[in-house]
Amino acid sequence: MPKIIVPVGYPMGVRHPIDEQDEPAYFEVLVARDQAKLSEPASRLWSLAFGDPDAHRELRFTRQHLEQLAANASVDASMLDELIKGGLLVEYDETERSSVDFLKRHNLHPTATGVGNTPEDPSMFKVAVGNEVVLTLQHDLFVLWSGSIRFPSLWDSVRDYSKHRGNAPMSTNELGILFAATIPAILTAGAGYLDIT
Structure with a gap:
């Protein structure tokens, strides 16, 4: 049985630097009493995990489905395993x-x-x-x-x-x-x- 994949965390939007010494812009996600700082490509991939509500309701939103959505949207999916390892995406089956x-x-x-x-x-x-x-x-x-x-x-x-x-x-x-x-x-x-x- 293929595993479904869902996003973990609460989106807090983009953070832009105040001055030149600050770190570059990142996308913040609150997770596990902390904040994850995602690059723009990683944030786009994470956001796509909320996409296609019909596939989520029908329990067919798998890793392959997310990768296809990423390909369709020209989003780099190479960070998928990194997001899973960091706890921002989770896979499980029924x-x-x-x-x-x-x-x-x-x-x-x-x-x-x-x-x-x-x-x-x-x-x-x-x-x-x-x-x-x-x-x-x-x-x-x-x-x-x-x-x-x-x-x-x-x-x-x-x-x-x-x-x-x-x-x-x-x-x-x-x-x-x-x-x-x-x-x-x-x-x-x-x-x-x-x-x-």
Whole structure:
């Protein structure tokens, strides 16, 4: 099964030097309680990892897909492994071990607003950026998205929530796999950003 790839960190834009002795312009990404300073080519490649929301929702945004997007946009993809090694991109697949490992190493910071559900479909919850609904999440996933910041990792969030679900149809690991598969859609909708635990 091919691994999907998603961006990690929060973009803070370009930083230009104040005077000639300062370092050249770089693109800043907040990650792991620090800031990564990306070159312009590296920042363009990292930004492309937010592209193609349909591919992210359908879990087909792979390394090869990102490389193709880079080629189409004349972006140098040679820094891909460097971005992965630096934690600014992460690869995982839908298998239990890979998904759980991913959840243990990352946290999610919600950046959107929960709008709530409707009487017509009370099991589905809308998420908005500004006045635009960008995502609809099933109840369990909505709870995990909205409460993720309270826990050291996404896996801790899943385990804690599972304790209170009673006779739920999914095991803790199955819920984790489902949540891990939802993360790409959350990121590309602008509803949250990943960080390293």
